[in-house]
Amino acid sequence: MHSRKALPALTVGAIGVVFGDIGTSPLYALKEIFNGHHPIPVTPENILGILSMVFWSIMALVTLKYVLIIMRADNRGEGGSLALLALIVDKAKSRRLTWVVSMLGVFAAALFYGDSMITPAISVLSAVEGLGIVAPELQSFVVPITVVILTALFLIQRRGTGAVGLFFGPIMAGWFAVLAVLGLNEIVRHPEVLAALNPMYALAFIGNHTGLAFLALGAVVLAVTGGEALYTDMGHFGPFPIRLAWFAFVMPALVLNYFGQGALLLNEPASIENPFFHLGPSWAMIPMLILATLATVIASQAVISGAFSVARQAVQMGLLPRMLIVHTSGQEEGQIYVPFTNWTLYLAVVALVLGFQSSSNLAAAYGIAVTGTMMIDTVLIAFVMVLLWRWNLLLVALVAGSLLAVDIAFFAANAIKIPQGGWFPIAMGLVSFTVLTTWRRGRGLVQEEIARQGLSMNEFMAMIGSVHRVHGTAVFMTSSKDGVPAALLHNLKHNQVLHERVVLVTVQTADTPYVSELDRIYLHHLKQGFIRVILRYGFMEDPDIPSALDHCSRFGEPFEMMETTFYLSRETVIPRLSRSRIAPWRARLFAFMTKNATSATDFFRIPNNRVVELGTQLVI
Structure with a gap:
């Protein structure tokens, strides 16, 4: 539980980080619905019907599904698809169920990368497009300015976002306040728009214009993109500050702005060119443009930070190879920088801006990854309802089934946009899924090959009776908590000596985000000066072997680094030429x-000065 003193700061922080994506949707959502690739005629009946669909979509997919249901399924305070996956796998008894859930969780994480490429592109581009309204002669500079802003954003990642983050909350709070004021001002002038709060308008629109309503769903989803971030970022702020910010501030501001844009369209249908920027007075156009750009940069920052967190989780859970992870803050554990992820995202984002040229074109690519992730989240939460919460199966079918039906409708509506650009996030998701599953499968085969080549501890102990022992401590890193590490066998074969104390260290990743220091270390004394140490880390933690070994003193086994040598096995993977249990191209990808x-x-x-690396070849 957070203290009452911390609650205001956490709530403002949540406004700045969690709601950036969904908070910038008013820039392009209604514009795309009425003026996009499948435009809806701007008539009073259609405006009220669409507004009703937007409002009830927000209520069903964000408020009910994520805020009230899914945010209850935290893994020791952490959220997100991989955290949810770990939570279910821990309780699943069936091996087949574990495999199915694992594949769903991994694919949701893969789709997140596709989504995280589009969000910065469409958000910043939609804000800068306001420049074309302020000064039409500058329209040709929209794309270059967008690329410059995005380049600067990705460049500052390596310096850390801590200092910038202090301003995120107040700026986004100002942004939501402006959304509310602009919308409320127009609603007061045309209060008849509030009739759209009645769901009958949505049902009537769907009944009278079924085909149009289906096409509209593909753009209505733009109003709920970012809803999944509420669950993903839960670990940073806790569920209560996020819920408080949503109900007390963010949701009212969004609804007021959407209804304000609807009121404007009822009176001035020509404003559909860009209803958000036409909401304000002409003298406020430039300040609105600046504020919108800042808000979209912050929304992009939240997505980039999320991609870093997912990359770290994937590395810890054995879904990605080890990669450089830089901590940019000595105080905040979550502030990290992953260079490979950063520059991969940057290249993809810039390619999207240059390739699609406008936010309307990008909107065609947007939505498919989000709706896919939302569908998977619904399936995973259904497993949680059954396995963890022990809900009645009829209740699970009613709640999860209803949510899944809505998700499927949105996904189907977005699927028709695949030829117009929806193929991009799907392609990126499939590439990410292939990489994640190839690495996991390859590591499994490597473990099997190491076990096949290795010796049991009993066999090894019987061999070393006459081997010369030298002063000091040797630490052998091994991925298996059984058997003898390959590096130990190679060292004994080539040097014919063993240290007085030989420590076999295995690092394991727990199904929880963090592991307490009391549960971190398991130390077992073996025969003849051998010790096996198992170190457990959560999937949100970074291993630090010297620091962990320092804590072994409480077991009566102190470590002096200057008398300790670390032996690591550098594995060279050779793809098998003949038929094997992994496709040749995947074997080559894994080797790469x-x-x-x-x-x-x-x-x-x-x-570095305490490490000896010994090479070994493994054929898979």
């Missing part, structure tokens, strides 16, 4: 990833 992974020395924070 293994070759380019960050060294174990850097990843485990082991002093």
Whole structure:
């Protein structure tokens, strides 16, 4: 529980980080519905019907599904598809169920990367497009200015976002306040628009214009994109500050702005060119443009930070190779920078801006990844309802089934946009899914090959009776908590000596985000000066082997780094030419990833001058 003193700061922080994506949707959602690739005629009946669909979509998909239901399923305070996956796998008894859930969770994480490429592109581009309204002669500069802003955003990632983050909350609070005021001003002038709060308008629109309503769903989803971020970012702020910010501030501001734009369209249908920027007075156009750009940069920052967190979780859970993870803050654990993820996203985002040229074109690509993720989240939460919450199966079918029906409708409506650009996030999702599953499968085959080549501890102990022992401590890193590490066998074969104390260290990732220091270390004394140490880390933590070994003193086993040598096995993976249990192209991909992974020395924070690496070849 957060203290009452911390609650205001956490709530403002949540406004700045969690709601950036959904908070910038008013820039382009209604414009795309009425003026996009499948335009809806701007008539009073259609405006009220669409507004009703937008309002009840927000209520069903964001408020009910994420805020009230899914945010209850936290994994020790952490959220997100991978955290939800770990939560279910921990309770699943069936091996087949574990496999199905794992594949769903991994694919949801893969789709997140497709989504995180489009969000910065469409958000910043939609804000800068306001320049064309302020000064039409500057329209040709919209794309170059967007690329410059995005380049600056990705460049500052390596410096850390802590200092910038202090301003996120107040700026976004100002943004939502402006959304509310602009919308309320127009609603007061045309209060008849509030009739759209009645769901009958949505049902009537769907009944009278079924085909149009289906096409409209593909753009209505733009109003709820970012809803999944409420769950993903839950670990940073806790569920209560996020819920408080949503109900007391963010949701009212969004609804007021959408209804304000609807009121404007009822009176001035020509404003559909860009209803958001036409909401304000002409003298406020430039300040609105500046504020919108700042808000979209902040929304992009939240998505980029989320991509870094997902990358770290994937590395810890054995879904990606080791990669460089830089901590940009000594105080905030969550502030990290992953260079590979940063520049991969940057290249994709710039390519999207240059390729699609406008937010309307990008809107065609947007939505498919979000709706896919939302569908998977609904399936995963259904498993949680059954396995963890022990809900009645009829209640699960009613609640999860209803939510899934809505998700499927949105996904189907977005599927027709695949030829117009929806193929991009799907392609990126499939590439990410292939990489994640290839790495996991390859690591499994490597473990099997190491076990096949290795010796049991009993066999090894019987061999070393006459081996010369030298002073000091040797630490052998091994991925298996059984058997003898390959590096130990190679060292004994070539040097014919063993240290007085030999420590076999295995790092394991728990199904929880964090592991307490009391549960971190398991130490077992074996025979003849051998010790096996198992170190457990959560999927949100970074391993630090020297620091963990320092804590072994409480077991009566102190470590002096200057008398300790770390032996690591550098594995060279050779794809099998003949038929094997993995496709040849996947074996080559796995070998490439293994070759380019960050060294174990850097990843485990082991002093370089205390490391000996011994090579071994493995054929898979």
